């Protein structure tokens with residue numbers, strides 16, 4: 001839960017929409033105009049400083065599994081964040097940045113607020129899984145998610161994102177596709193310690209859809225030799241989740257500071273005050289001074305290879321696999 005901006009006029013409009021609109025697609029559509037205003041420097045500056053004032057955010061240790069982000073707001077029914085996507089050094093935008101995945105019962109609205117954007121594809125929700133690990137699905141959308149565009153990814157809708165030519169930031173709004181009485185339980189202090197046990201019971205009774213949790217073995221998909229193949233989400237992400245620690249944190253803080261600097265963020269008094277703190281983590285101590293000196297923070301580059309046998313998915317291979 002991240003609620004310090006709950007009284008900000010833009011955030012409170014979205015909270016109000018969420019409160020009054022039970023149809024979650026309608027809630028997303030109503031929120032889009034507000035999301036555009038949130039992409040402006042003034043709001044971003046407030047968001048950046050609010051995150052720095054939050055102990056949990058300031059001192060968090062990042063994992064390579066995550067996308068560098070800034071919190072905007074989170075409650076039991078939706079959350080809003082800035083996602084900062086690092087480009088690849090090769091500039092190879094024909095290569096996928098991840099594999100085909102969906103976000104379970106969550107609807108995602110994504111507004112490209114900064115940078116060129118990225119190519120993306122969506123797929124049909126009907127997936128036929130075969131014993132041999134191959135899968136059948138259809139390609140439904142193939143387009144560039146450019147700066148200024150808002151894209152909606154429906155719940156259970158598989159999609160894939162390609163590499164960016166330079167740092168790209170999206171403002172993302174996530175919410176479950178239905179308001180459920182159990183939504184508040186996710187973050188409930190009495191439930192948290194028993195989460196694993198409760199999930200075991202939910203999966204054993206096959207109740208995951210009715211209580212809005214992810215199925216036990218979520219699959220992701222990639223293409224190879226003209227075929228669509230599945231991989232367990234846990235197997236795909238395993239190696240990235242293990243990559244944590246000071247180096248990852250140094251890089252992720254670089255990506256965040258690079259983005260706010262490129263947006264034109266400037267508040268020397270606030271940054272000086274942050275720098276005067278004895279408990280300021282190393283990564284912030286390293287990158288915040290650039291926001292005062294105006295020396296350019298270099299772009300952080302992301303991973304060139306993805307965790308599948310052939311290490312890459314090229315857009316032409318993907319199109320070929322889905323053309324047959």
Ligand SMILES: [Fe+2]
Nearest residue numbers: 101102103159
């Ligand atoms: Fe996604």
